[in-house]
Amino acid sequence: MGLRELKRERTRRLIADKAFELFCHHGFGRTTVEQIAAAAEVGPSTLYRYFPTKETLVLEFVEESLMGAVTWFRDQPATAVPDGLQAVIERVLDELERNPDRVRAVYEMADETWSVAAHLQALIWRFREELTDELVRRMSGPDPVLVKFSAALSAGSAMNIIETVVGMWVENPDGLEVRELARRAMGLLHGDGIPLPAAVPGPGDNAPHGP
Known part of the structure; x- marks a missing residue:
């Protein structure tokens, strides 16, 4: 520089x-x-x-943490998708964990100000899109639509883990370790340990289907 x-x-x-x-x-x-x-x-x-805008001032730290991790990932050699995602997740969380007071302040401002919350959601969506693009570049398959579908789901899972871990950490700053939560979340995804809720039946849904 x-x-x-x-x-x-x-x-x-x-x-x-x-x-x-x-x-x-x-x-x-x-x-x-x-x-x-x-x-x-x-x-x-x-x-x-x-x-x-003032909102970009609030989110500058979060933007650097998220987009910096994607930029870093682009420069890394090819690796298995789960390993790559875990590295991205841990890099983001490492950056956020260095300044816990600022992370909590961002959460508070997003809760209190709709424009900050809207800009935060736009930033999160941008992270997902750019991570999806990088995963598409690294993945292969005969059907490009399915490759994009898998990449988007993977990027969404990574962002969900980051949001969930940071949210839990903000609420419990002294009782939780960010990296351990992230590893546990990835372990649950690898082992199908996150149950999907059964659909709540509506009127008439109790009748048997089919012949």
């Missing part, structure tokens, strides 16, 4: 950190872009060049 790029990255990080401090102290809705720019000692126009 050159000197110019390093300076840009430092500025970007400073803006994101100052924004999060203000969000945590004053709340997302009561913090203005002008206040964030002043705290980071940049102009509002400079701030907008790095972060087009």
